[in-house]
Amino acid sequence: MKKLIIGLALAVCASGTAMAQERTVRIGTEGAYPPYNFINDNGQVDGFERELGDRLCEMTGFNCTWVTNDWDTIIPNLVAGNYDAIMAGMSITDARKEMISFTQRYKPGDPSSFLALEGADESVMTGVVAAQSNTIQSSYLADTPATLVEFPTPEDMVAAVRNGEVDAALANSAYLSDVINESGGRLVFVGEPLDIADGVGMGLRQSDNELREAFDAAIKELEDNGELQVMLDKWFN
């Protein structure tokens, strides 16, 4: 009986301390931007950010769950508290910093490139150009002579290039190179890659200092011990 009581007391204490450390963190992502994040055939979030995010949660001791959300409402739903963090290939920009805060970047600024049908020349870069709405690419295009057409998902944007609805699309080079490799030569890069991104970070509520400090430290550690580079090489060769 005595043993049982002690055992119970220990169990209660153990669960008590575990509770204190384990904050549940819901991570929101788009699930439509391979290799950053996508939904695999098991219906699970997969990709570079899934692997990195899970590792960060393991290091910080948070209990993480993944949630998918439409790109266009991904920031409003974060500030409304539907989830606690965004890992969705989101570039750190000043405009976004007005709404949310970011951790340090976990991926250096990714170049953006123009995608067009084969045989296109550089004139398409100033023609009708597609971009995903609310992205750095769409705000970049808005300041160029090109006519900007916005699409809600990267998939729709690529489809518009394929069927000639637009002359070209501007998007993250890593995303586009997969698309180009598997297009059987129908799609090509046009022009030189642009350096318009400051790097990709995790988006957090401005009031959430606890998460920012924890994740910042964890990302720093992965960066220093080279683990982050291994992941980057694996997903972005």
Place this chain on the structure above:
Amino acid sequence: MCYLTTVKHSMFYWSFGIVLALLALTAPAALLLGFLGAMAKRSQVAVVRWIGSIYTSMVRGIPDIIFFMFVPIALGQGIEYVRHKIKCPDVTEPIRQGNDFVVCAAAKFPLGSADQWVHQTYGFALATVAFAFVFGAFVANTIDGAMRAVPANQLETGHAYGMTRRQVFWRILVPQMWSYALPGLSNLWQILIKATPLLFLLGVQDVVYWARELGGSKTSRYEYPHGDWRLWYFMVLLVFYLLMTWGSEKVFRRLSTRFARGQATQAGQQHLEAKA
């Protein structure tokens, strides 16, 4: 063959159930809300009448999509606000911090630690409320119109026989008004069926979301790479929605013959003649 049985595909099949469940829950809820709304509009108490009119004209005048966004957010934050006040009375930090809506962890609803299915069910419930709220207003107007269409002489006859207002309402007005309300209600039902893809706006992964996700071209990062197959997936949806329409038209035809029985309308007359 393996392709069509992936977990992701079963989520797609499951989402048809979600759409059907939404219809099954929203339709009766909207009907009830609409009935109450129509009663409110006919009420003798001015305040109740105003509430009825404000409800219907507000929903009918403002774009649906605003309500679909507003109702779930307002309801969700309202619930969390109340829970925050009750569960964490000693937290002094404001709930609105700049852009952020911050309540204490215990006030989160559902709790952050809850399983994903709890969150999904909650989102679904909010969606149902939003749909019922919007469609209830349209139903209220349809029913109100149907009630006005019932011949006034019949109601007067009821009063002359010494029935109370309540008796006239339930025994004469309501049984007869269905026949007039049905065409309008069947319209609303069709619109409701068509409106279900709006579910994705509310964060519920419905048939359209999965069709887009599964049909979108897949690179070799995925197990089964393929091109843009969205057309085929949308064809499946087309068949699904056509079947829904076909089925509901049959049901409504039956209902309208049923409700026409004994009515002082052309359809009711045909009933009598068929019997004779």
